[in-house]
Amino acid sequence: MTELRIAFTLNGEPCEAQTAAHRTLLEVLRARGAVDVKEGCGEGVCGTCTVLLDGEPVSSCLVLAARAQGRDLMTVRGLGDAGAPHPLQSAFVAHGAAQCGFCTPGMLLTAYALLRDRPRASRAEIRRAIAGNLCRCTGYTKIIDAIAACAEGAARG
Amino acid sequence: MPAAPFDYEAPATLADALDLLRERGEDARPLAGGQSLVPLLTLRLARPRLVVDLDRLHELRAVRRTPGALEVGALVRHRALERGEGLLALCPLLQEAAALIGNARVRALGTVGGSVAHADPAAELPAVLRALDGAVVLRSARGERVVDAGDFFVGMLTTALAPGELLTAVRLPLPSPGAGFAVEEFSRRAGDFAVVAAVAVVELDGGAVARARVALAGVGPVPARLDRLEAALRGERLESGAIRRAVAERPLEIDPEGDIHASAEYRRHLAAVLTARALERAAEAAGRAIV
Ligand SMILES: Cc1cc2nc3c(=O)[nH]c(=O)nc-3n(C[C@H](O)[C@H](O)[C@H](O)COP(=O)(O)OP(=O)(O)OC[C@H]3O[C@@H](n4cnc5c(N)ncnc54)[C@H](O)[C@@H]3O)c2cc1C
Ligand code: FES
Numbered sequence A: 001m002t003e004l005r006i007a008f009t010l011n012g013e014p015c016e017a018q019t020a021a022h023r024t025l026l027e028v029l030r031a032r033g034a035v036d037v038k039e040g041c042g043e044g045v046c047g048t049c050t051v052l053l054d055g056e057p058v059s060s061c062l063v064l065a066a067r068a069q070g071r072d073l074m075t076v077r078g079l080g081d082a083g084a085p086h087p088l089q090s091a092f093v094a095h096g097a098a099q100c101g102f103c104t105p106g107m108l109l110t111a112y113a114l115l116r117d118r119p120r121a122s123r124a125e126i127r128r129a130i131a132g133n134l135c136r137c138t139g140y141t142k143i144i145d146a147i148a149a150c151a152e153g154a155a156r157g
Numbered sequence B: 001m002p003a004a005p006f007d008y009e010a011p012a013t014l015a016d017a018l019d020l021l022r023e024r025g026e027d028a029r030p031l032a033g034g035q036s037l038v039p040l041l042t043l044r045l046a047r048p049r050l051v052v053d054l055d056r057l058h059e060l061r062a063v064r065r066t067p068g069a070l071e072v073g074a075l076v077r078h079r080a081l082e083r084g085e086g087l088l089a090l091c092p093l094l095q096e097a098a099a100l101i102g103n104a105r106v107r108a109l110g111t112v113g114g115s116v117a118h119a120d121p122a123a124e125l126p127a128v129l130r131a132l133d134g135a136v137v138l139r140s141a142r143g144e145r146v147v148d149a150g151d152f153f154v155g156m157l158t159t160a161l162a163p164g165e166l167l168t169a170v171r172l173p174l175p176s177p178g179a180g181f182a183v184e185e186f187s188r189r190a191g192d193f194a195v196v197a198a199v200a201v202v203e204l205d206g207g208a209v210a211r212a213r214v215a216l217a218g219v220g221p222v223p224a225r226l227d228r229l230e231a232a233l234r235g236e237r238l239e240s241g242a243i244r245r246a247v248a249e250r251p252l253e254i255d256p257e258g259d260i261h262a263s264a265e266y267r268r269h270l271a272a273v274l275t276a277r278a279l280e281r282a283a284e285a286a287g288r289a290i291v
């Protein structure tokens, strides 16, 4: 069993972690208190464990922790907090886009990466982008509304 | 569930990786994007003693143009195919096929080599490889061999890869300029594997079919080519309905089995519908390219 020492940045802060090689990034992040990263399916399907790895949404349940070495990680805490929310977070609140909230961190990070790459994303593009993030509560409409409200030229078809 | 413990190595060169794989034989398992292997590890369906991480092998990320073909390195990601980055744009069929793979997070990490080596019967890229009469390049500490896609896929999740061997690239012969192509598939929910997928490539000569190729995923343990239908389509003109009639006239040469996702009968039905749709769209695209 290989033990590794890995160094990465987490929400802008340099971090180190000691881990066995068979641990996933999800396990290591949660063990060090990043419980804003949620474990749902553990199989890459649901998107609750989404983190940005060098800016790209990935399923942290399907990434070995060893792969975080030297990389930049962002969780929803890196987006903003109650004191200084990101516009997407404010829009989720304003639109009632979170109910139980379990899917919300993954939804926000996926939406953030989408609007960073496609600031004028249409509703169709938003739907496609969040197709891999499952929500058991909202029925998605309010989530799409919230994200669309943050797109440039908001509420385009 | 956490994966069972294993040793981990991330060799810096292909030669080192091949040495490791030779020394450790069946105990070792290569790791590419991890989008199929990590779930197998955490479900403990795979319990290798050693995981050999290929992530540092930059030599496997290259895309090269060879006469008439594209050679795509094993570690090229689905995302790069989907975006048609660089030389990959020479084969737009890859864009259409890759965009259908799983969800965006899978495409961000999953690789061509991993998909082809994993050989899921419902996967898109093995069918693309079959439709284009492609081949795979396999390397071991003993040397290199090139295996045609038709011989590479042996059974469900089973390929001609020998222990100690790595898939280093796939070779995709480029269809003639003006060829049309299409991928049509049906999956139950966005992001699921297809139940059945059809990949069609059509080349026209003066409004008639010079060559049509179809590969299906999800109708058997390995991607299937429809040789008899392809032969019947040769010379067919493209009046409306001609392709649909040709597909309907003969039972497709497939023998799907039923499983929890779909009955054999339903797979057969999907195969016929998707084959006709893919061929029609590919033929239309080829027609447009000529005009
Ligand atoms: C939720 C979800 C949905 C998905 N949906 C689809 C889908 O619709 N269509 C589809 O095609 N795929 C789908 N996939 C699978 C995805 O495409 C995987 O990325 C792919 O099958 C494996 O590629 P990988 O690079 O992740 O390989 P890994 O998971 O790292 O490896 C897979 C297997 O191949 C072996 N291997 C990897 N690279 C090599 C190599 N170079 N040489 C020899 N052996 C190698 C590994 O040892 C392992 O056995 C899905 C996955 C998930 C999690
Ligand atoms: S827990 Fe990772 S995708 Fe569901």
Ligand code: FES
Pocket: A097, A098, A099, A100, A101, A102, A103, A104, A134, A135, A136, A137, A138
């Ligand atoms: S708000 Fe409960 S799962 Fe989305």
